[in-house]
Amino acid sequence: MNPSIHFTLSFSEPQAHYVEVEMHIKSFTSLDYLDLKMPVWAPGSYLIREYPKNVERFSASSTEGKELKTYKTSKNTWRVTHNGDDIIVKYAVYAFENSVRTSHIDHSHAFLSPVGIFMFVNEHLHLPCDISVHMPSHWNKISTGLEPGKDLHTYHADNFDILYDSPLEIGNQDTWSFEVDGVPHEFAMVGIADYDREQISRDVSKIIAEENRIWGSNPNQHYTFITHNYQSAHGGLEHLNSTVLAASRYTYSQPNTYKGYLSLVAHEYFHLWNVKRLRPKALGPFDYEQENYTTGLWIMEGFTAYYDNLIVRRCGFYEEREYLQQLAIDFNTVYNRPGYELQSAAMSSFDTWIKQYRPDENSHNTSISYYNKGAMLAVALDLKIIAETQGERRLDDVIKAAYEQFYLIENRGFEEDEFRLLAEQVSGVDLQEIFQAAHSLEELDYNKYFNAVGYRLIDHNANQHTPTLGIKIVHSDSKTIIKQVDRNSGAWKGGLNVEDELIAINGHRIDPQNKAFDYILAQAKVGDTVSILIARDGLVHTLEIPVLLSDKKAFSIEVIPDADTRATELGKIWLSL
Template sequence: MRKSLLAVGVMLAPSIVLANTDYKIDLTQPEHHKGEVSITFPASDAKFLDVKMPAWRTGYYRILNLANGVRDFDAQSNGEELRWEKVDKSTWRVYLPEDSGEVTVDYEIYANQLGRRSRHIDDTHAYLDASAVFMYADAWRNEPVSVSLDVPGEWKSYSGMERDGAHQFSAANWDVLVDSPIETGINKHYEFTQDDRDYEVVFWGEGNYDAEKTVEDLQKLVTTGDSIWSSYPFERYVFMIHATTGAGGATEHKNSTIIQRPRYSFASRDDYLSFMSTASHEFVHTWNVKAYRPDGLVPYDYQKENYTDLFWIAEGSTSYFQNHLLLQAGIMEPSEYFERVATGIDRYRAKPGREVMSVAEASFEAWIDQYGDRAHNDSVNIYSEGALVSWMLDSELLKATDGKVSYRDVHNALYQRFDADEQGFTSADVLTILKDLTGESWQDWWQENVESPVADIPFESMLKQVGLELVYEQGKKEDEDESEAEKVWAGWSASEASGGMELTRVSKGSPAWEAGFTPGDVIVAYDGHTVVDGRFKEAFAEYKAGDSIEVTFFRRDQLHKKTLTVQPTPATDAKIEPLDEPTAEQKARFLQWLQIPHPNA
């Protein structure tokens, strides 16, 4: 059961004062991406102490082998050097004498992984995710910790942890530390209070962002949490924003988030909405993943993969809700939301993998990095397809209960019933919640749409239910101008290469697939004409459906020829439009779905 924040605070306050494990890092010479770490563990009567560095970090489900940044490890107790050995890739075993006191381990950490949002140190800042910087010992994992930073004089330090000084923090245990990244350096800092909760926004790096506008909209965003959940799981939250080069992405944490964007990708409306969607995604994660999460992730095991068939809920449902909150906050317009949903529909219908893999299977396989054509032709994505299955479930719930129950109610029930510090939820738990909310079994629906591939989502009927329609711009143009030539399709994607264009993807079942083309082929000529001038797309558009093209290409540095028969371009350019005269029921369902009035209400 979920504890109140007040109860948690009362219970943890004494432990934070009596911190047992002390972490220190010296960042006073950051130019070469290095820091000096010192950790003091409490005394123990054990024969040895295993000190570990995680193999991965939360929010990025890949084995990263983070111990690769450690050098010059040593251990001492009572002023004496202790014998140690490395027993696996991430574990240092320190042997303890009978009279050992506190144990201090020291090591150098190399931190130049900005894009992975794990650790980065340079002459302007340090971003420290504890999973990639600070080791832990299982014996003391649940005990309080303190962290102190030695930094250049002009640097300022921020974290979601409790602040004990300008560059000092404390937490109830290592698991809070590992979920509370630290941003220290030359930065811009803003703060505001909303509904008695404190928020901070920290910018590192120069770019074309409008800091004041961003903070203003983040303040609007954080008011929307109660549209889904019955309470907030934090009293203080920190947005960390990196405007940089060569890095992009974001990661959720228990009391904060880190968002990275190319430094000149904030100003345009599309870029700004993309940024705000990311911020909203990570904010949703404060509940979905950080407050409650699937059973396979409770507790986090940082030494190996944590498997679950519910990553599609952890990530896909978060993606589904993220723009709902922007709509409710007035940050995104309905037309802008419809455009993004339509793009998702186009991508789904163009992905052959939807006929092969279920979202449950994609969840279990999330730790495997899909590559090449497999990601497109044989797989689905826990984010994009997970969001679409979430939408399907939301639509079915609204329909089955005459608008009385929505997918928001499912997530609020998960929040109320499962505390991620104690217990995770299973598929059976979600089905129990669905039955409790509706009085009906959802087992068959789950089998058909979660545990089986969903080759055809009924978008048209789902949209009609809420007073919207799906149209295709390409079809409209052809109706309006019958003389317009029909566009043709090969089913490949390519990038420019020396002497031609290199195929990067070939869709299963497409003309290019049937002709035998594969990624890596370098197209150099068509019907005897060179493609070096980069005008192949324009020339390709001159062909008609059914035409055969002799394509010359290199494979394994050898010249080949194949015949490609092009076909009509599948329906693309989906667009969602509001019905001019929606019924009262459609308007009511739209409001129940998105929590805003129908555009033509």
């Protein structure tokens, strides 16, 4: 008889944020012990999150009720002695963290991120498993990408990779369905929010149809959108045939924020091809116990970050001006972080495990995001291909061909050089300088690409001579506190620190409205020195801080008024609806 695993989930104390898990393990008769493991990170969110820290009351017994000896051998491994009998393992998981990648349980619902709930038998990730959910009487719905089982509230996964990629929302969420290109889609709205079902269905259907067109086919039999509505939130995490989104409950009533929500939908849905199937070799099969390193996240997340707003534009939700404003944000975000001179897009990808999800007060000085920089590189690739093929090819053709070659035909991950060679083969364009730029600190001349299609990237601060100290401040409990110091700024050179309290500047008391601070800087010239009184760790100091020229950028992307006809035509192809 083949080994099998069945999980039963119960919620006797949802108000205390617990789920009780019973794991029935059958037919592992040849082993003296079993090692049960829990993942320590979630695919798509590249940080060791230590999910096992929430496990408690672990015990094991035979099906006849005989208690079995258990002990831990590592932070995420529980060893169960075994005499050939079937085993029943029981444990509870505390879940009270609101995010798209962590579980949250309260009286109203349970959102379960599977990597932090379900254990696997060591070296047996390939095994199928079944899940039964025993809901509290006041809950009535389950939304998940898992396949339904034979009985009510039961589900099946062909292996643990699928289980770990299939979150569950359990409670009283508002659900409805619609179909796009023959594939049913379920929407599950969690929490109070003022939204229009018909509008969301209509608008999201346009996005799905456009993405299906780009990729050529949809790999799913069904798809589930789970949205958690909070007072203030924005984010998402992709899964194989579902996504979990976080949004403000006020998002849907304002055009700008609603378009941002549609962009989030476009981003996470795009991932069902780009990342979940088309992927670097390092991103699957996964090692759930340690970091999985790749320099290719600038392609996976960066390309997706480029396409999300572009798809919203193609669907007609963004006017051209609005789309260009969104694209310019990526350039402003990267070039207003001193870290762009120290970290490439590829290294940002590789170091995501220690930098992207663990920012500190100095992160902007040492790092960039592969989302923003990857989007910049993606637009360069798209525009170069459009320009040099006279509009016959574009980045769409590259990613579709890569999906077909590496996933549909060869069913494997790719190396970056393979991706570049395929891109050049499909487009007929030499793309090496852009791919090399992803691994370099040398910046591309992006206007070379924008100008070729009738647009230009303009820094409106280029001719400004704005004096600055290079700090960001916040006001808290009548105190003015430094929260950021820019590399090589006057504050940096003069010794101001994050968490210093600003008391006075040139003898003027700092006030919560920044009147004195703004007045002194307005009078100062580049090269002057200002005297700043601070409190640091309870001691008062006076520091002389040089006033330097601000290097902050203010980019916009605009039409070139006198662009030649051909460039203008190519620009229309780029931003066509």
